[in-house]
Amino acid sequence: MRLSGVFAPIPTPFDESDRVDLVRLRKAIARWMTGPLTGLVVLGSNGEAVLIDDDEADRVITTAREAIPTDRPFIVGTGRESTQATVRATKRAADHGADAVLVRTPGFFKGQMTTDVFVRHYTTVADASPVPVLLYNFTALTGVNLPVAAVSRLATHPNIIGLKESGGDIATVSELVSSTPADFNVLAGSAATFYAALCVGAVGGVLALSAVLPEPCKRLFELTGAGCHDEALAMHRQLMPMARLLGSAYGVPGLKAALNLLGYDVGVPRPPLTPLPEAGVAALREALAQFEVIPA
Amino acid sequence: MRLSGVFAPIPTPFDESDRVDLVRLRKAIARWMTGPLTGLVVLGSNGEAVLIDDDEADRVITTAREAIPTDRPFIVGTGRESTQATVRATKRAADHGADAVLVRTPGFFKGQMTTDVFVRHYTTVADASPVPVLLYNFTALTGVNLPVAAVSRLATHPNIIGLKESGGDIATVSELVSSTPADFNVLAGSAATFYAALCVGAVGGVLALSAVLPEPCKRLFELTGAGCHDEALAMHRQLMPMARLLGSAYGVPGLKAALNLLGYDVGVPRPPLTPLPEAGVAALREALAQFEVIPA
Amino acid sequence: MRLSGVFAPIPTPFDESDRVDLVRLRKAIARWMTGPLTGLVVLGSNGEAVLIDDDEADRVITTAREAIPTDRPFIVGTGRESTQATVRATKRAADHGADAVLVRTPGFFKGQMTTDVFVRHYTTVADASPVPVLLYNFTALTGVNLPVAAVSRLATHPNIIGLKESGGDIATVSELVSSTPADFNVLAGSAATFYAALCVGAVGGVLALSAVLPEPCKRLFELTGAGCHDEALAMHRQLMPMARLLGSAYGVPGLKAALNLLGYDVGVPRPPLTPLPEAGVAALREALAQFEVIPA
């Protein structure tokens, strides 16, 4: 299974009563499916997965599956803190139609998360999973790091097909590519590092920005693949301000606010998260202006 | 509700098939109840709460409630990442007999966890909780800090009665005491800082070490309260090596290993956690030797 | 050599042309010498030692030596990045009258600063020093930590008499006391942790606050020594706000501003440091008001 391209980690809409809103979800996916995105990720960190319970997750997956054509990879985030809960969530996601799962590192017991522990955890999950598994390292949020050495060992598992690396250290991305087999899918986890990651051998990205600006993100991917580095770099530079706003600056509230500006209607974040303050919305509006995507 | 004294955050026993073992739990609690502990905390971080699902949690709470006399405070950890899940867990804990709840800060979306967000989250939980609420700050595990300014604001809520602070910065503990009302219960979260925390005005501690060595921990508390600082300091020093081993060094696997050495029979940690390696067990055995508590 | 008591790490005055001002230095020391301070430290971090060249340092030491009676310990900061520069600075300080030297850890090459490297560095310095040596760990500024294990080994050197620990982790202070001989002088490095450090066995402190408020700091020390913990804790609490302002909040610019408010006339910080902004001066004035020390 090759995961080359641009994947959007979409948010989960909530309604005014803090309930998952499947109608809004279906409509937003339908709109994304009119564009060039390679595939979608639901229930990732941008999907507020840690704020959603198992029943809600089932319904989100089922709804998304129906809305996504089978020729576009449909990936579901299923990482949990315990190995057994991760296995259960993975099986449920597969039962409900996931093409692959994206499994965030457990990270609560930081002192105990050694390379051996990670290898055992992911091996158990991959052994049990009916669908291919993507590793997921997001140190800035989890507080733990999945070492290159662990990835290198896990990459030989037949059911582990790739990794999303959300860190910005480009030498690490390069080492992840070098220390895994050629068909192992290393995916960039942030738009700000996407172009450089492609340069050092990543095959794609899971980019919040691509939910907001699918065409430019996909174009950046294609330009790089075609060896048009000057145009790719120009596109990268044009995208950087929005990439930064959606990344460390505004997070999930920023992603939802940007999508709402564009008419996607994805509602508000779930508490304790709060909607982006108006000053942030204004900054997003300004940064989006040059792309001529905001409806009049 | 005054929470002055020594509270043991007890582990959750699992059996050989990675299931919660209520029989072992009941027996272990019965043994603790023969000693001087002020009260117990179940489903805290040492209870591996993040690895346990809601149904298991209900059974742990019910079992513990039956085993703990009503004159000893029975506290249940109910912190979740979302506000609504925290409220639900809190209500269930109260329904199943908790005297108070200990609510860890949410921490996944680190960039968004401002003072205002924490105040809103805890206010919603405390408003909805049928039982008193304890705040819980454990920066080393959550990666976020509950600022003194947030605690100071929350301490005026009639249903928020105290805080467990697990950090070792003693000036912060002192400021927490100074910036909250006199009847607000500031509890130390680690045995290594317990004595100093009492010196600057904390009224007790939630100490993993006290599950292993209840008598010495309680004696340290009493000596300090009686103004016997020389004896208290001597007891503190005697406890430090074990405090360090159970704290940053060995974590939950260490706590379970130590208790098993003493005959408590609390089983193994839940994966991805693994049992303490033999070298660690040997170190615990040696550190425990001077207390003459290991059965022959 | 026993270093029990309260030591003020005094700032180095600069004049309007960014030159060391020895007249101001002499006058300020004379005023401190009318009070209860146990001794003084010059050219520590609060003395802006890293901003001062060797010739200036010689003149500061000579001037201070003349102004300090021989019955009060006169300590000079001589830590440098290279071992040989530290030895040279130490010998010069001794030649110019230092009673002891305070040697900050080297810290530029962070990856190489192992326990063995620290032990070798300090052993070389202590072997060569004509006067007793104090270790100095200030992780927040140097970015490296002098481990308890290194201190424990170095404490057996006949010419290493103690340690200034500027970190706030009280368990570490306790371990430093426990793992060194009874006559090894563990000194707290910040006023905010001073009282708790005394409780766990420190014998004194090197406190910027004590340059500003010598009497209350000395009183806190004496009350603790006399076992009057209630009064000591009350004094600690009264001092905390000023301790925080002079510590992490305002640094050297804050110390100079506070002293200038009290009429010490210690000039401005050396660039790149800048004088404390007026809002900070106002906060200091307000915090000092309750001590009735500001001249009318």
Add this chain to the structure above:
Amino acid sequence: MRLSGVFAPIPTPFDESDRVDLVRLRKAIARWMTGPLTGLVVLGSNGEAVLIDDDEADRVITTAREAIPTDRPFIVGTGRESTQATVRATKRAADHGADAVLVRTPGFFKGQMTTDVFVRHYTTVADASPVPVLLYNFTALTGVNLPVAAVSRLATHPNIIGLKESGGDIATVSELVSSTPADFNVLAGSAATFYAALCVGAVGGVLALSAVLPEPCKRLFELTGAGCHDEALAMHRQLMPMARLLGSAYGVPGLKAALNLLGYDVGVPRPPLTPLPEAGVAALREALAQFEVIPA
């Protein structure tokens, strides 16, 4: 002044008595000058500048100047903690023949190092410097970060011509390029990030690795410039293991050991640094083997 290309930050040789060895320095430079390096940096962090006094620095600069042809840029590190010492060191370097200076951020008083403070410091230095100034950000060693906003403001100063950025976050490198004028020289500070930095618009690198392997590093630069990304990526990958060893892993002791293996004879590091342990030397020897550069 355009600084496009590959610059080697060379080490400073010390003899068996811990003295600067100018004979070894001259010989090593002569050998480097037979190769393709664009220019040299002396007294940078790899030159152990923080371990060297001012008189030694003068002699190193004079000796290097004589050994380096005037058509290759000769850059001298002159960053100090105080602004006035930095100005003095900069003027001395210019007097002794430096073509440009590389000025590391001051970093001791971490809490006070704001954007405004950095702008004032560098402006004063650049105003006073007879030669062009390069900014230098090395957060991993200094513990402070020179923000993009500060660089953007400083880049308009007519005497500030560029920046060495040693961090590995590629999005930051990209932003540094985007937020400075087209003729501002952004240089990568580590070989592990060099190729990706070139991809996002850096014009060259100051690479410890290029002292050891000048030809491959220069070739990587030229391939990228020529748009031969496949060959460039292959060269990058071949260089990564050595880049990692010389970077975070072994530091200055590693650089000296590698050069000694190749016959450069640069002596040992200055204490407290110690020579690389034999296991490290063996790892370097193995990593160098594929380049066929070690003399038989």
